[in-house]
Amino acid sequence: MTRKVLIIEDDAALRASIVQTLELEDLEPIPTSGFTQARRSIRSNFKGVILSDIKMPDYDGFDVLRFVQTRDPDLPVVLLTGYSDVPTAMRAIKEGAYDYLEKPCDPGRLIDTLRRGLEHRKLVLENRAYRHELDTRQASAQSGTLAEQLENSERQILERALSDENGKVSKAAKRLGIPRNTLYDRMTRLRLVAKSFRSGDADDE
Template sequence: MSDVLLIEDDAHVREALCQTLELADLSVVQAGSFLAAEPRLTRDLAGVVLSDVRMPGRDGFHLLGVARRVDPDLPVILLTGEGDVPSAVRGMSEGAFAFLEKPCDPDALVDTVRRALSLRRATLEARRARGAQEGGDAAARILRGTSPQSQALRDTVRAVGRAAGPVLIHGEPGTGTSKVAEVIHLLSARAGGPFVKRAAPALDAASLEEALRLAEGGSLFLDHVEALPRGLQHRLPEEEGARLLAATNRDPATLLDVLEPDLFYRLEGLRVHIPSLRDRPGDIPVLFAHYLASACEQADIPVPTVPPEMQARLMAGEWRGNARALMNHAMRYAMGLEERTGTPRAGLAERMRAVERSILVETLERHGGQASAAARDLDLPRKTFYDKLARHGLKPEDYRDE
């Protein structure tokens, strides 16, 4: 873990700043541009950011904006040329921790960094304490359902959470493997550490190393572990810095065909099976009511009634997409796009507003709260996209994987 993430495009200035900080017993990671630094800007960054303002391409203000969206509590110290008052005013108004002129007085630089670092450590410690406090009932709070199968799942997750070692989570698509992994993390001794989620098919050697570094002291969740390239699988069995949580939609008995034996047998030790909705139909009305209330809250519309005949149809459904399919059905029902027996339909303007909001929410969720990617996906100018978010009371940071 580093104390300072230093971003400066001038190599000579960067080395000088690094030397000043290291002489003060502060550890430094250097980056020559925003693009080089961006992967390290995470909510769990244990240090502070020190960045030049004027850099080619994405400047320090862009970096400040990204850092604020990733974590509003992440201290960012900006550097600029002597006498650049407008930049200083802008930086402080946009949430910079401090603004220093170059060339920096060494004592002032070290003092500012230490104050920011002290604040950062206090913030992360408070989060860890809060996470540990909230983790105790996470299984009941997040894994809903009243059926015996759901109760058995909660009991299994609690036991696995208290244990140590890698975990294999398996279930059909849409059953919530990611949510179960998060609960296991919250119930574990690593609850105060980071929970890092990655899709195994998208990993290469560099991104896997980055994920392992970010997850140190916490948990690394690999979705679709069966698609992890064989050349990378040897990196996981020896990893001690992060607890490995892996998920698959395949039958575990077939995983030896695609996983190295060392990795397979490590994952085999602790296994969690998530039953499909077809296996627990009694939970479907409970889950539908929860998803319906959530959809109506997001769209700012009244919750419609669900007549008994509708509940019977829900329980008789196949729900091949499991919770995800039920959630989508609840969203359509909330917006009046499904027939509501005995319930007045919403007006056109209200329904169009609900549709737009649901599309924004779904896009933010799909892109993990990355506003730029979501705006590109919807083919919207950045300002228009943010105007729409503000109109619906949405914040990208609320949809980021933490």
């Protein structure tokens, strides 16, 4: 599920330590040493969160943050700030970081924070999926000729009956309350012929 943590941290020792902490908690660390290396993992469908150091040689945490926002503003970024560097932390949040942690950080706190981020990510992704599902579903059955619309509905109904009955035509027919022959007729009309399940037909596409 969503438990990837993309780690961006130049200090190899700290990185290793974080990796270990996460693994113990059954998370899935993806360690990288800098923005350049991490960059290609940062996508709008990334199923996890990002944990980045702020102070780094080439690109700093804010660069990461900005880049992430261009890819997906809802991808949580947790930043590691220096000890009690409150102003920077505030700025990080303002710029859209999900949270921040002070550098010599308590493992418990780290895990909690990441867990929250992951949960957030999971919810965002689920939400998108639902939304997508919903509006494709109604877009499909909207306008057009009565015949067309009806045909769509019928196709859906038949397809579901068929698949529910695992391709067994006669079972499906029974379930739909029509004789087998009629179902064949309708399938033919809709060009839904289901010979797919029988003789090892490779689907053409």
